[in-house]
Amino acid sequence: xxxxxxxxxxxxxxxxxxxxxxxxxxxxxxxxxxxxxxxxxxxxxxxxxxxxxxxxxxxxxxxxxxxxxxxxxxxxxxxxxxxxxxxxxxxxxxxxxxxxxxxxxxxxxxxxxxxxxxxxxxxxxxxxxxxxxxxxxxxxxxxxxxxxxxxxxxxxxxxxxxxxxxxxxxxxxxxxxxxxxxxxxxxxxxxxxxxxxxxxxxxxxxxxxxxxxxxxxxxxxxxxxxxxxxxxxxxxxxxxxxxxxxxxxxxxxxxxxxxxxxxxxxxxxxxxxxxxxxxxxxxxxxxxxxxxxxxxxxxxxxxxxxxxxxxxxxxxxxxxxxxxxxxxxxxxxxxxxxxxxxxxxxxxxxxxxxxxx
Amino acid sequence: xxxxxxxxxxxxxxxxxxxxxxxxxxxxxxxxxxxxxxxxxxxxxxxxxxxxxxxxxxxxxxxxxxxxxxxxxxxxxxxxxxxxxxxxxxxxxxxxxxxxxxxxxxxxxxxxxxxxxxxxxxxxxxxxxxxxxxxxxxxxxxxxxxxxxxxxxxxxxxxxxxxxxxxxxxxxxxxxxxxxxxxxxxxxxxxxxxxxxxxxxxxxxxxxxxxxxxxxxxxxxxxxxxxxxxxxxxxxxxxxxxxxxxxxxxxxxxxxxxxxxxxxxxxxxxxxxxxxxxxxxxxxxxxxxxxxxxxxxx
Numbered sequence: 001x002x003x004x005x006x007x008x009x010x011x012x013x014x015x016x017x018x019x020x021x022x023x024x025x026x027x028x029x030x031x032x033x034x035x036x037x038x039x040x041x042x043x044x045x046x047x048x049x050x051x052x053x054x055x056x057x058x059x060x061x062x063x064x065x066x067x068x069x070x071x072x073x074x075x076x077x078x079x080x081x082x083x084x085x086x087x088x089x090x091x092x093x094x095x096x097x098x099x100x101x102x103x104x105x106x107x108x109x110x111x112x113x114x115x116x117x118x119x120x121x122x123x124x125x126x127x128x129x130x131x132x133x134x135x136x137x138x139x140x141x142x143x144x145x146x147x148x149x150x151x152x153x154x155x156x157x158x159x160x161x162x163x164x165x166x167x168x169x170x171x172x173x174x175x176x177x178x179x180x181x182x183x184x185x186x187x188x189x190x191x192x193x194x195x196x197x198x199x200x201x202x203x204x205x206x207x208x209x210x211x212x213x214x215x216x217x218x219x220x221x222x223x224x225x226x227x228x229x230x231x232x233x234x235x236x237x238x239x240x241x242x243x244x245x246x247x248x249x250x251x252x253x254x255x256x257x258x259x260x261x262x263x264x265x266x267x268x269x270x271x272x273x274x275x276x277x278x279x280x281x282x283x284x285x286x287x288x289x290x291x292x293x294x295x296x297x298x299x300x301x302x303x304x305x306x307x308x309x310x311x312x313x314x315x316x317x318x319x320x321x322x323x324x325x326x327x328x329x330x331x332x333x334x335x336x337x338x339x340x341x342x343x344x345x346x347x348x349x350x351x352x353x354x355x356x357x
Numbered sequence: 358x359x360x361x362x363x364x365x366x367x368x369x370x371x372x373x374x375x376x377x378x379x380x381x382x383x384x385x386x387x388x389x390x391x392x393x394x395x396x397x398x399x400x401x402x403x404x405x406x407x408x409x410x411x412x413x414x415x416x417x418x419x420x421x422x423x424x425x426x427x428x429x430x431x432x433x434x435x436x437x438x439x440x441x442x443x444x445x446x447x448x449x450x451x452x453x454x455x456x457x458x459x460x461x462x463x464x465x466x467x468x469x470x471x472x473x474x475x476x477x478x479x480x481x482x483x484x485x486x487x488x489x490x491x492x493x494x495x496x497x498x499x500x501x502x503x504x505x506x507x508x509x510x511x512x513x514x515x516x517x518x519x520x521x522x523x524x525x526x527x528x529x530x531x532x533x534x535x536x537x538x539x540x541x542x543x544x545x546x547x548x549x550x551x552x553x554x555x556x557x558x559x560x561x562x563x564x565x566x567x568x569x570x571x572x573x574x575x576x577x578x579x580x581x582x583x584x585x586x587x588x589x590x591x592x593x594x595x596x597x598x599x600x601x602x603x604x605x606x607x608x609x610x611x612x613x614x615x616x617x618x619x620x621x622x623x624x625x626x627x628x629x630x631x632x633x634x635x636x637x638x639x640x641x642x643x644x645x646x647x648x649x650x651x652x653x654x655x
Binding site: 063065113118119120121123125128129131138139263266267270312314318319322323326327330 | 396397399451453454455457458462472584587624625626629631635636639
């Protein structure tokens with residue numbers, strides 16, 4: 001269980017690498033046993049997990065809150081989409097790095113005026129940003145394709161991978177699984193980066209900025225720069241996550257990134273556990289299989305899924321979960337492991353629970 | 358004169374003013390809540406939307422327009438008070454992110470609930486006054502009875518709120534408990550009750566704004582207050598979130614700016630205009646244009 005320990009304790013870069021590698025490989029193996037539908041759901045979840053992780057870093061480590069990450073996702077998705085639409089043969093890595101950089105730059109532009117803002121002001125400002133992005137994409141339709149969006153096909157399954165599959169649906173299976181594997185690998189790389197950032201000098205400084213900004217300033221941390229850089233990293237993660245998300249769908253449209261998506265991201269982050277790697281993983285898994293979950297609830301309660309109530313069931317369940325979690329277990333699902341561990345392992349002196357944020 | 362009144366410039370000024378005064382109203386309601394509890398209520402628009410749905414759909418049962426307005430406002434006020442008691446009260450003293458997250462969750466819940474009950478399609482509420490523009494010597498003047506009703510009602514509400522805060526005992530208690538809760542408590546003000554009253558009052562003001570919006574061209578649909586909320590937040594933030602006068606002025610500035618961007622560029626760029634104004638305002642005075650200088654205490 002080395003990978004699991006490395007997810008939760010401060011260890012060396014080396015063991016974090018092993019941890020992320022084993023988790024990624026494990027997920028890759030799992031994709032071989034999943035049906036194609038579940039594979040594509042998992043791929044979307046991996047992309048969203050990257051964005052949730054970026055948001056989690058911003059909120060959990062620097063103490064800022066953003067409702068603009070769906071906007072940064074859109075920026076990254078359009079950067080990758082416009083490039084992939086015109087340059088079909090570009091390697092995927094390049095397209096993703098482009099989205100990362102452009103997402104980060106857009107984060108910088110929003111961060112410079114926003115870092116003067118505290119909590120609610122910042123949340124409102126970023127909300128205004130994500131509300132402005134979608135109409136902007138519609139306005140500059142000659143570049144963005146307007147309402148109809150842009151189409152591209154960057155995820156080409158290589159021949160050797162196709163040969164692994166046989167049977168009548170070989171191509172469909174192979175494509176779905178290749179996409180999922182690719183998304184999982186990208187997510188693994190991003191999680192590895194973030195794991196290192198958490199335990200770096202910057203990460204520690206950021207915790208101090210969150211908990212006591214005056215002390216941080218006295219220690220020589222430049223507050224404005226720390227807050228801005230936290231924002232840029234978060235936006236870059238949203239950019240690459242958004243790009244991956246739209247590359248998986250082979251298209252980018254304005255309606256893919258409504259304000260509601262920011263609320264979903266927030267819900268996933270809070271549900272999993274703010275500021276933790278495992279919380280973002282849990283958030284991604286919840287997102288992947290939320291449709292199945294909602295279908296299950298609909299069939300349990302006897303609600304017709306095509307009815308009005310059925311169609312809005314997901315929104316209602318997610319929002320209630322967000323409120324209930326925040327009121328009663330603000331540290332999310334991750335915090336449940338402490339009582340669980342106490343249950344299974346008797347410890348004479350259990351460490352006191354950390355302060356809730 | 359009538360030629361001047363029917364010029365495109367005057368059209369934009371009238372339209373921007375009418376829209377801006379709605380922003381002012383919602384911004385004012387945000388300021389009331391902010392002053393009493395230091396929470397930015399992200400669900401303010403959605404709460405008003407639900408109240409409007411509950412009240413105004415009574416028209417279908419043959420109840421008169423004005424009775425429906427009263428029902429909407431009463432429902433809105435009740436919802437505001439209950440929300441403060443149930444969702445916000447447990448969060449006092451917690452990190453400032455917690456109430457933000459809870460109210461965003463509430464926003465998502467109310468919109469999904471409204472869509473589940475009343476569908477997402479736009480509903481038109483019969484307006485109480487005609488929306489046809491006046492004519493003067495054969496020229497269109499870009500004012501209708503509805504626009505005048507909208508402006509008069511919004512201004513009336515603002516003045517009543519101002520009078521309530523300024524001239525009544527309740528207003529004094531509300532101001533005192535916002536300014537110095539401990540001292541007020543010692544002097545016998547029921548501070549926790551004042552917080553609930555603040556939310557109730559604010560939700561009532563929000564509900565009136567939502568009723569006006571739903572009665573106009575915009576119509577009623579679950580997300581109809583989203584854009585209004587964002588613009589009103591910007592208006593309140595430009596004014597400094599602390600100042601009712603600043604919120605009203607901010608609303609008018611945002612409304613006029615958006616109208617001129619819509620007229621001379623594109624409606625899709627209008628949301629960006631508000632952000633740019635906010636950025637400029639923050640560069641000039643980070644604490645807001647209309648607040649007294651305050652120093653953040655360590």
